[in-house]
Amino acid sequence: MKFVLYSKPGCHLCEGLEEKLVAAAHLPFELEVRDITTRDDWFQRYQYEIPVLCQVLVTEAGVQENPLPRLSPRASQARVEQLIQTYLGQSKAE
Numbered sequence: 640m641k642f643v644l645y646s647k648p649g650c651h652l653c654e655g656l657e658e659k660l661v662a663a664a665h666l667p668f669e670l671e672v673r674d675i676t677t678r679d680d681w682f683q684r685y686q687y688e689i690p691v692l693c694q695v696l697v698t699e700a701g702v703q704e705n706p707l708p709r710l711s712p713r714a715s716q717a718r719v720e721q722l723i724q725t726y727l728g729q730s731k732a733e
Contacts, residue, residue, distance in 0.1 A: 640727050641669040641695040643704060645685045647676050652712050653690040659719040660692075666723050694726050 644660065646653030660670050675681040675689060685691050693704035707726065710719060 640667065641671065642707075642723070642726075643693045643695060644670060644672045645675050645681060645691040645693070646672060646689050647674055650689055655712060656690045656692065656710065656719070659714070659716050660723075662716055663720045663723055666720065666727065668723060668727060 642660070644653070644657055646657065657672060673681060675685050688709075692707045692710075694707055696703045696705055707722065710722065
């Protein structure tokens with residue numbers, strides 16, 4: 640399972656979520672962090688929404704990114720892990 644976190648330097652909300660995702664490394668997922676300031680298409684799409692966490696899905700149609708529900712900046716470590724586990728469980732069921 641792979642997740643992509645869209646963020647940008649200096650965004651404290653992005654940094655907070657990234658820290659919680661890194662702390663959840665004991666769960667079986669890969670995390671890719673993408674800086675939206677490095678590509679104009681990412682910047683145009685996510686500039687007002689970051690941080691955005693997406694689940695990467697590989698389908699017959701190709702690779703797709705499914706944005707996950709936005710977590711509160713005050714979400715606990717346990718809540719972040721619960722969200723990840725929910726999507727890990729869904730991928731196993733498919």
